[in-house]
Each structure stands twice: as C-alpha cells, then as structure tokens.
Amino acid sequence: MIEQRCKPILEKYYREDGSIISILQDVQEEFGYIPEEAVFWFSDKLNIPASNFYGVATFYAQFHLRPRGKNLITACCGTACHVKGADAIINRIREELAMPEGEDTTHDQKFTLEEVACVGACSIAPVVIINKKVYGKGTPDKISKILKEF
Amino acid sequence: MQKKRATTGKKTRARKPARAPRKREVRDFTIRVCVGTGGLAAGSNEVIATFCKELEKKGIEIPVDRKCVDNTGCRGFCAKDVLVDIIQGDSLFTYQFVTPKMVPRIVEEHIINGRPVEEWLVGPDYHAFHSKQTKVLLEQCGQIDPEDIDAYIRVRGYEGARKALSLTPFEVIEEVKASGLRGRGGAGFPTGLKWELCSLAKGSPKYIICNADEGDPGAFMDRSIIEGNPHAVIEGMIIGGYAIGANQGYVYIRAEYPLAVKRLRIAIEQARQRGFLGKGIFGSDFDFDINIKEGAGAFICGEETALIASIEGKRGMPRSKPPFPVNKGLWGKPTVINNVETLANLPFIIIKGASWFSSIGSEKSKGTKVFALTGKVKNTGLIEVPMGITLREIIYDIGGGMEKGRKLKAVQTGGPSGGCIPASHIDMPVDYESLAGIGSMMGSGGMVVMDDTTCMVDMAKFFLSFTQRESCGKCVPCRIGTKRMLEILQRITEGRGRSDDIELLIELGTDIRLSSLCGLGQTAPNPVLSTIRFFREEYEAHINKGICPARVCKALRQYVVDIEVCKMCGKCMRVCPSGAITWQKKQPASIDKTKCIKCGACYDACPFNAIL
Numbered sequence: 055m056i057e058q059r060c061k062p063i064l065e066k067y068y069r070e071d072g073s074i075i076s077i078l079q080d081v082q083e084e085f086g087y088i089p090e091e092a093v094f095w096f097s098d099k100l101n102i103p104a105s106n107f108y109g110v111a112t113f114y115a116q117f118h119l120r121p122r123g124k125n126l127i128t129a130c131c132g133t134a135c136h137v138k139g140a141d142a143i144i145n146r147i148r149e150e151l152a153m154p155e156g157e158d159t160t161h162d163q164k165f166t167l168e169e170v171a172c173v174g175a176c177s178i179a180p181v182v183i184i185n186k187k188v189y190g191k192g193t194p195d196k197i198s199k200i201l202k203e204f
Numbered sequence: 205m206q207k208k209r210a211t212t213g214k215k216t217r218a219r220k221p222a223r224a225p226r227k228r229e230v231r232d233f234t235i236r237v238c239v240g241t242g243g244l245a246a247g248s249n250e251v252i253a254t255f256c257k258e259l260e261k262k263g264i265e266i267p268v269d270r271k272c273v274d275n276t277g278c279r280g281f282c283a284k285d286v287l288v289d290i291i292q293g294d295s296l297f298t299y300q301f302v303t304p305k306m307v308p309r310i311v312e313e314h315i316i317n318g319r320p321v322e323e324w325l326v327g328p329d330y331h332a333f334h335s336k337q338t339k340v341l342l343e344q345c346g347q348i349d350p351e352d353i354d355a356y357i358r359v360r361g362y363e364g365a366r367k368a369l370s371l372t373p374f375e376v377i378e379e380v381k382a383s384g385l386r387g388r389g390g391a392g393f394p395t396g397l398k399w400e401l402c403s404l405a406k407g408s409p410k411y412i413i414c415n416a417d418e419g420d421p422g423a424f425m426d427r428s429i430i431e432g433n434p435h436a437v438i439e440g441m442i443i444g445g446y447a448i449g450a451n452q453g454y455v456y457i458r459a460e461y462p463l464a465v466k467r468l469r470i471a472i473e474q475a476r477q478r479g480f481l482g483k484g485i486f487g488s489d490f491d492f493d494i495n496i497k498e499g500a501g502a503f504i505c506g507e508e509t510a511l512i513a514s515i516e517g518k519r520g521m522p523r524s525k526p527p528f529p530v531n532k533g534l535w536g537k538p539t540v541i542n543n544v545e546t547l548a549n550l551p552f553i554i555i556k557g558a559s560w561f562s563s564i565g566s567e568k569s570k571g572t573k574v575f576a577l578t579g580k581v582k583n584t585g586l587i588e589v590p591m592g593i594t595l596r597e598i599i600y601d602i603g604g605g606m607e608k609g610r611k612l613k614a615v616q617t618g619g620p621s622g623g624c625i626p627a628s629h630i631d632m633p634v635d636y637e638s639l640a641g642i643g644s645m646m647g648s649g650g651m652v653v654m655d656d657t658t659c660m661v662d663m664a665k666f667f668l669s670f671t672q673r674e675s676c677g678k679c680v681p682c683r684i685g686t687k688r689m690l691e692i693l694q695r696i697t698e699g700r701g702r703s704d705d706i707e708l709l710i711e712l713g714t715d716i717r718l719s720s721l722c723g724l725g726q727t728a729p730n731p732v733l734s735t736i737r738f739f740r741e742e743y744e745a746h747i748n749k750g751i752c753p754a755r756v757c758k759a760l761r762q763y764v765v766d767i768e769v770c771k772m773c774g775k776c777m778r779v780c781p782s783g784a785i786t787w788q789k790k791q792p793a794s795i796d797k798t799k800c801i802k803c804g805a806c807y808d809a810c811p812f813n814a815i816l
C-alpha cells in the first residue's frame with residue numbers, strides 16, 4: 055500500500071541530490087500528511103536516516119505529521135490582516151468550530167484551522183482561505199456565514 | 205482554469221451558427237479581466253464565465269485572433285476588484301467591483317449600444333492611484349497575458365537578453381554597475397558589484413538563484429511581479445547567468461503562492477520551447493536553464509545562506525558569513541542570489557541603458573521601488589514609485605489619504621526587520637539611507653499604514669512574536685533573547701508591566717542586534733526599538749497608567765456606557781455574549797464590570813459611539 059503510493063515519488067526524485075523537501079511535499083500531497091511508514095520507507099530506499107526526514111519535516115511549517123481535517127481553513131495573520139482585525143476573525147472561527155486555542159483540527163476531523171503569516175493578498179485584508187478559495191475583506195459575521203455552508 | 209476559459213472561448217465561436225440566429229456584426233473590442241490572487245478572490249472567474257455566456261447569448265462574435273476575455277495579471281489595485289477593462293480602438297473604460305450580475309447590463313449598454321454604464325466606472329481615485337506612480341516593472345503587469353510568451357515578446361520581451369548575449373559578460377556587469385541598481389530584497393547591496401565578485405570567484409559551476417521567498421508578512425510585490433510578468437524575471441536571470449558565467453539558475457519560491465508557481469512553470473516551459481532556455485540559447489553557444497524549488501514555509505529561508513541550505517534539502521538554517529555565497533554558495537560553489545524585483549529590473553537596464561535607469565530616483569538609490577501599500581489607507585494595493593519620493597506623496601496622492609478620515613499615526617516599513625516611521629516624519633524621502641537613518645529599513649517593500657486605532661506596543665509584539673516563532677534556533681541571542689523580549693511585551697500589554705521594562709527592552713534589543721548570527725536576529729529587535737524611540741509615551745501609558753490609548757490591548761480595556769450619548773436602543777445588550785449589560789426600555793444601558801469579558805462586541809455594535 056505505502057509502497058504503491060510512494061514509488062512514483064521515488065522515481066521522480068531519486069536521481070536528484072537534496073530532494074528531501076520535494077519528497078516530503080509530494081508525500082504530503084499524496085497522503086494529506088506525512089505518515090511514519092512513508093518516512094521509513096523512503097529512509098530505507100534512499101539510505102538516508104529517518105531522523106534527517108524528521109529534522110526537515112519539523113523545521114518547515116508546511117509539513118504535518120498528523121492527519122488533517124477534511125476542510126482546510128487558512129487564516130492569515132500577517133501584518134496587513136492583523137492591522138485590519140484578523141484576531142477577531144480567528145476567534146470567531148474557533149468559536150464556530152468549538153475549537154479551543156492550541157488545537158488545530160476539530161474532533162470530527164471536518165476542519166483544520168491553520169494560521170499563516172501573509173498569503174500575499176494584503177490589499178483585500180483580512181483574508182481567509184478555505185479549501186484554496188480566497189475570501190477577502192472578511193468580518194467575523196461574514197466568516198460565520200461562510201462556515202455555515204460547509 | 206486557463207483551459208476552461210479557452211474552451212469556452214472556442215465554444216462561442218464554434219456554436220455560433222446554430223445558436224445565434226440573429227446575425228450581428230463582429231465588433232472589434234477586447235475585454236480584460238484581472239485574474240490575480242485579488243481578482244480571483246473577488247470572483248473574476250465567475251465574471252469571465254458570465255461575459256462569455258452573455259456574449260454567446262447575444263450572438264456577438266469576437267475577432268478570431270482575440271480570446272473571449274484576455275486574462276491579465278495584477279495591476280495593483282486589488283481593493284477595487286473585480287476590475288474589468290473594455291477597450292475599443294483607443295478608448296478604454298474600466299469598471300470596478302464588477303459582479304456577474306452586472307455583466308448583462310455592461311454587455312447590453314456598453315458593447316451593443318456603445319454607452320458605457322457611467323455609474324459603475326472607476327472614479328478619479330483610480331486614475332490618481334495610477335497616474336501618480338512611475339511604472340517601469342509594473343507597466344506590463346495587468347496589461348499583458350502572463351501565460352503567453354508572445355504577449356511579452358510584443359512589448360520588447362527578451363530583447364534585453366539577446367542584447368546582453370551580444371555583449372561580453374564584462375560589459376554587462378559594467379552596465380549594471382553604472383546603473384546604480386541595488387538589491388531590492390532588503391539590504392540594498394549593489395547588484396553589479398555582487399555579480400562582479402561572483403564572476404571573479406574561483407570555482408565552477410556557478411549558480412544564480414532568484415529569491416522569491418517573500419517572507420515579510422504584509423508584502424506581495426514579488427508575488428505580483430511573478431504572477432503578472434513571469435518572463436521578465438526569467439529574462440533577468442538569463443542576463444545575470446550570462447554575466448557571472450552560470451549555466452543553471454534556481455527560483456526559490458514560497459509554496460504559499462500557488463498561482464505564481466504555476467505561471468512561472470508555464471513561462472519556463474514556453475521559454476524552453478522557443479530556445480530561450482536550454483542548450484545554446486538564442487542561437488548562441490551559451491547554455492542556461494532554470495529549475496523551480498518550492499519553499500516549505502519558513503521565513504528564515506529568505507536569508508541567503510538558509511535559502512541555500514533549503515535548496516540542498518536540509519533544514520533551512522543560516523551559517524555565519526564570510527564566506528559569502530558569491531564565493532561559497534550552493535553546493536559550495538560561487539552563487540549569486542538576487543531578489544525577484546532586482547532581476548525584473550535588468551531587462552530594462554540592458555535595453556534602455558544605465559544612464560536612463562540612473563536618471564530615476566535619488567542620489568544613492570536609483571530606479572523605482574515597488575511597495576505593497578496596505579493598512580488603514582483608502583487605496584491599498586501595489587504601487588511603483590521613484591526612489592526618494594516622500595511618504596506624504598505615497599499616502600495622500602497615491603493612497604488617497606487615510607481610511608475613514610482618521611489620523612495618520614505611523615507607517616511601518618521593512619516588515620519584521622524594520623521599524624515605524626512616525627507621522628511627524630512624513631516628508632522624509634523614501635530611500636535606503638533615509639529609512640536606515642531613522643531605525644527602519646527599506647526591506648522588501650511592505651508598507652503598512654497605521655492610524656490612531658493601532659496600538660504601537662501591540663504592533664511591536666506582533667512583529668516580535670513573528671520573528672520569535674520563525675527563529676531557527678541555532679544561535680542563543682536570537683532564540684532565547686527574542687523570547688524574553690516577547691515575554692516582557694506580553695506582560696506590558698496585559699497590564700503587568702514593570703517600571704524598568706522599557707530600559708530592559710532597550711538593553712536586550714541592543715544586545716540581540718549585536719550578537720545574533722544572521723540578519724533575522726540582528727534585525728528582530730528593530731520594531732520594538734523603533735516604537736520605543738518614537739512612541740515611548742504609549743509604552744508608559746500601558747505600564748504606569750494601565751491603559752492602552754488605542755484601545756487594542758484587550759486586558760487593559762474597560763467598557764462603560766456614556767449616559768449622555770446613549771440613545772437607549774438596547775443593541776448592546778443583545779450582542780453581549782456574557783450577559784453583562786442590563787437595559788430596559790427608555791433607560792440607558794449599563795455594564796457590569798464583574799461579568800464583562802472585554803470582548804468589545806458592544807463597542808462595535810453601538811451605532812452612536814456611546815460605549816467608551
């Protein structure tokens with residue numbers, strides 16, 4: 055199972071040096087997160103210690119070692135969004151999803167909330183991205199309404 | 205998305221005979237819709253689809269050499285999206301805030317009857333926003349189709365690269381040196397000099413890297429340039445690669461910018477097909493190709509040595525310099541790292557010449573600079589201005605003044621490495637030296653405007669918590685020092701500040717600045733130090749009086765009803781989540797402090813500003 059899904063990734067990268075990041079990116083694309091089995095599988099095939107993979111995976115914000123919710127909410131808390139009230143929006147999202155601070159995925163695995171610094175759409179701040187769709191000029195009430203659609 | 209649009213366009217033409225019994229004349233017009241990140245968020249895809257549908261319904265045919273709707277990159281004014289241009293001959297009309305619902309009327313009145321819908325056209329502020337700028341790099345963004353190499357070639361694209369290849373590498377470097385171009389990635393190092401150092405360095409192969417990591421939260425210039433005109437960046441890399449003798453280039457780009465990555469991929473592929481990249485480019489004997497490396501979400505990877513570690517597939521941790529990357533860079537080989545905007549300037553310098561470039565700007569800062577103007581200003585967006593322009597011109601002429609007529613308090617530049625410029629310095633020229641002189645920096649070009657509702661202590665805390673989170677942890681001053689500073693700021697904003705905290709922050713900040721390993725730590729204290737320098741009284745108000753003058757710091761807020769102003773509507777009571785507000789008809793409301801959770805809902809809800 056793991057073998058089947060990882061093999062194409064291996065074939066893409068085994069010739070290149072320094073491809074740990076690219077491999078992890080593709081693994082995450084395939085599985086939605088980075089499963090332990092996949093790390094050990096690659097470690098074995100490439101003869102690179104698993105710790106190197108984990109070193110990289112834990113360094114970069116993009117990688118997740120646990121499964122994520124079905125819907126991904128990316129709330130921007132970059133400067134422009136902060137100045138325009140991103141905090142209130144994030145609080146409202148947590149309220150709506152009944153998700154206390156410190157957690158990022160709802161118990162039913164329906165939503166994952168991710169806070170990032172700037173998605174590059176600052177002129178329509180504050181910005182929330184849900185499943186790759188960008189919602190600009192948000193307010194807490196607007197967000198509540200949008201979330202109800204899911 | 206691109207594909208879908210193309211087929212819709214074809215369908216319009218293919219189905220026309222069957223579907224459109226009324227024969228209509230073929231009109232010579234172009235509809236341009238912005239499809240940058242801002243445009244897409246505002247729904248430009250839906251607008252495009254509606255235009256296609258509506259045109260088909262009316263049986264209007266568009267000349268075959270035109271797409272149904274040309275797609276363009278960001279023109280910088282995302283606050284007014286969706287923006288639609290309708291061009292007929294020499295006349296151009298621009299509509300703002302377009303929604304699918306508005307499309308039928310635009311088609312009917314403007315395209316069919318030739319009468320533009322006046323009330324939906326952009327106003328004078330749109331024109332002022334653009335006319336006060338000096339557009340060099342952004343000239344083509346929003347005007348040409350970024351996914352079509354021919355559109356770029358039509359505006360003299362790749363002429364600069366061709367010309368550079370007809371010169372010697374030495375001549376190219378001399379030209380760039382003479383232009384006075386300095387790096388747009390933050391530090392402002394002279395680009396020509398960097399290239400010269402690398403070309404003289406021993407070792408091969410050599411590499412050129414385009415730094416498109418754009419980590420400053422609140423900046424999106426590089427994203428917009430790549431989304432709007434990716435070929436200009438590729439051309440700049442070809443010129444640089446040729447000058448230093450590199451055959452391989454890399455673009456290190458944030459994975460958070462999917463659209464930019466996609467456009468860059470398309471552009472590189474098209475350039476390869478034309479023989480502009482690959483073996484013997486432009487029929488010369490010079491080989492050059494470009495690979496894309498996607499970053500994985502770490503601010504520190506914008507720092508050059510960390511970026512190199514990341515491309516090599518390692519944890520993105522910086523190392524001390526020297527040796528500099530021009531001597532020992534990627535895989536230990538001589539490497540030039542340049543910012544996106546720096547590279548995009550190069551085709552212009554080569555085509556128009558160094559003296560043209562150096563005629564723009566101030567004495568030591570040449571050319572134009574692109575800023576991401578955001579925050580509490582009316583017109584937010586991407587702007588390009590000559591170096592040396594004053595903040596006043598930027599905020600009031602281009603930005604249209606402050607939002608809601610509020611008072612300007614400060615402008616933040618340089619992001620988490622920069623500082624705040626107080627309103628009293630608004631006539632200061634914006635260039636590398638002046639900004640550094642005031643304890644801020646040019647940075648990559650984020651410019652956040654703040655008014656009296658922004659708390660400066662909170663702002664300093666915001667930036668510091670960012671750098672603290674992004675610190676790679678390698679060196680002690682940065683890893684632990686910023687943490688301690690953050691704790692102090694935390695307690696100040698919670699009303700637990702101590703009388704010597706300001707001095708302690710200054711001392712810590714100065715030490716961290718001097719002793720950190722890389723640029724991240726060396727600049728991390730800047731936002732704190734600069735706000736202390738110009739807004740010390742706000743810190744003192746928090747510490748000594750327990751109040752936050754801008755009413756931002758939650759723990760310091762106290763809500764009371766101003767009985768004189770209260771119109772007894774009861775709105776506040778209905779929004780209060782904790783039942784702290786009591787109100788009866790014809791009686792002013794009152795807030796029970798013991799139950800109040802300071803959420804601010806009543807403050808926001810009150811239509812009469814009666815809650816203080």
Ligand SMILES: Cc1cc2nc3c(=O)[nH]c(=O)nc-3n(C[C@H](O)[C@H](O)[C@H](O)COP(=O)(O)O)c2cc1C
Pocket residue numbers: 386387388389390391392393395415416417418419420503504505506507508509541542543544546547648722723724
């Ligand atoms: C913490 C840190 C973050 C940086 N982030 C960026 C960035 O996002 N983009 C960029 O072009 N340069 C960034 N730089 C500057 C680069 O290290 C480097 O100076 C620059 O890319 C050189 O290109 P230039 O000479 O064209 O400006 C950063 C520097 C530091 C210390």
Ligand code: FES
Pocket residue numbers: 130131132133134135136171172173174175176177179180181421422423
């Ligand atoms: S700060 Fe939120 S998009 Fe830039």
